[in-house]
Amino acid sequence: MKGTSRLGLRGHGIRLRFTVLYMALFLLSGAALLGITIAVFVRNTKATVPFDGRRSPAAERHIAALQAQVHQLQDQQLRQLLMGAAVALVVMAVVSPLLGRTVAGRMLRPLRTITAATRRITADDLHRRLAVAAPHDEVKDLADTIDGLLERLEAAFDAQRLFAANASHELRTPLATMRAALDVAMAKPGPVPASTTALSDRLRAELDQIDRLLDGLLTLARTQHGTPQDLAEVPLARLVSDALDVRAADVAVIELTVDSRLDDRVWIRGSRALLALMVDNLIDNAVAHNHPGGWIRVGVAGDEADARLLVETGGSVLDREQVGRLARPFHRLGVDRTGGAHGSGLGLSIVSAVAATHGGSLDLHARPEGGLRVTVTLPRSAVPAGSSR
Structure with missing residues (x-):
């Protein structure tokens, strides 16, 4: 794409850059074809009848007059050919942007399809895949690469959610054991020292804080799991x-x-x-x-x-x-x-x-x-x- 960047199109869409590239190719191809046609025509019209001393002067003059008429006709045809070539180039200059845009659009259509399908895939439906059914080419390789990336993302998201949910559940058992130990210690007969009561209250407050933290983690994991059903x-x-x-x-x-x-x-x-x-x-x-x-x-x-x-x-x-x-x-x-x-x-x-x-x-x-x-x-x-x- 160095040619398009030299034309100042680096910041524009790829379809515009492809359009300019195809337009230039159409124009150059048309100009080259017309140039070759004109060169062949000019070369074939250069032939003349060579002088032959065995012919009479009257015959030579007649041949010369015929050659002059042929050359005049050839010059007229060459001017018409040049005029037709100029008109053809003008028409090509007008049509080539449309042709370039159409060809560029058809070439980029698979990429637009992949882009639209990828945008519809969110964190809630990472199980979806592009599954492009096409011959094995660069576009197919790109779609397969995106599908592989989505598969890895889905696995990572699932692992993260599963870890948060499992950790929240598993940590409740030691918390319940700690609370039970505090209850047993505070329920023993006899007066409980004030320092022990203060420590018990502080520990209960910390355990309540951890409980709320686990509730938040579990809620966050469930919320991020997908679209709610209720x-x-x-x-x-x-x-x-x-x-x-x-x-x-x-x-x-x-x-x-x-x-x-x-x-x-x-x-x-x-x-x-x-x-x-x-x-x-x-x-x-x-x-x-x-x-x-x-x-x-x-x-x-x-x-x-x-x-x-x-x-x-x-x-x-x-x-x-x-x-x-x-x-x-x-x-x-x-x-x-x-x-x-x-x-x-x-x-x-x-x-x-x-x-x-x-x-x-x-x-x-x-x-x-x-x-x-x-x-x-x-x-x-x-x-x-x-x-x-």
Whole structure:
């Protein structure tokens, strides 16, 4: 492709570059063919009748006159040939871009098919393959290479999810043993020293934290496993209001002001359990990482295509670059922000995974005046007939 790069087409699409290349080939081939035709014609018209002394002067003059007429006719034919060649080149210059574009499109059609099929394959359906049925050529090799890559990706994803799920399950047994040992130690007759009681309370708190961490890991692994099966029409505003009601006591303890603007007409098609978990984690995150006397702003709105859930809090000014990484597992923003999910560092990761599973996205934005704005965008569903909320 050095020729096309010299023409300043390096930054353009490959179809345009192929079109220019084919157009140039068509024009050069046509010009070469016309040049050869004209050269052959000129060469064949150079023949003359040689002088023969045995012929009479009158015959020679007659032959010369005939030759002059032939040469004049040949010159006229040559001019017509040149004019026809010029017209042919002009027509070729007009037609060659169309021919080049058509040929380039046909040549690139298998690549477009492979690209479209690859784009339809997501993390939820890595089991799909391109399976291009074509003769063994470069395009077939490319498709087979992509299929091999998808197979390795599927194996890696499955291994990761299986490890998280198995580890979460297996670690519960030693945790239960530790709790039982604490219960036995605290249940022994006689007075229990205050230091032992304090140590027991601290250990229980740490065990509860590990339990929540395992719950988060297991939920994250299951959420990332694929498309949920328990799909239904879910009112997003109802999920938010239920989450706020459950946490009303926690909100009252630190005297938070809650401003909720919920559109009852916004519905989502998805797993009610997963969507409720997503909303719970967002509200938990907003309450846990607030300050006494602070505020929370919650909104549910939407347009024809999308539904949006907004959870906004005040507070200190946050680093925007670090805020953008809060959706990663175990990423924390300082000691005063532990990432949600009751301090496991998985809350926003679960929110992002649930949103992605339902075809949506999570956006984290550090407010210039301080605090965090979290926006979840999901595909909107129609309100079911006969439903008020």
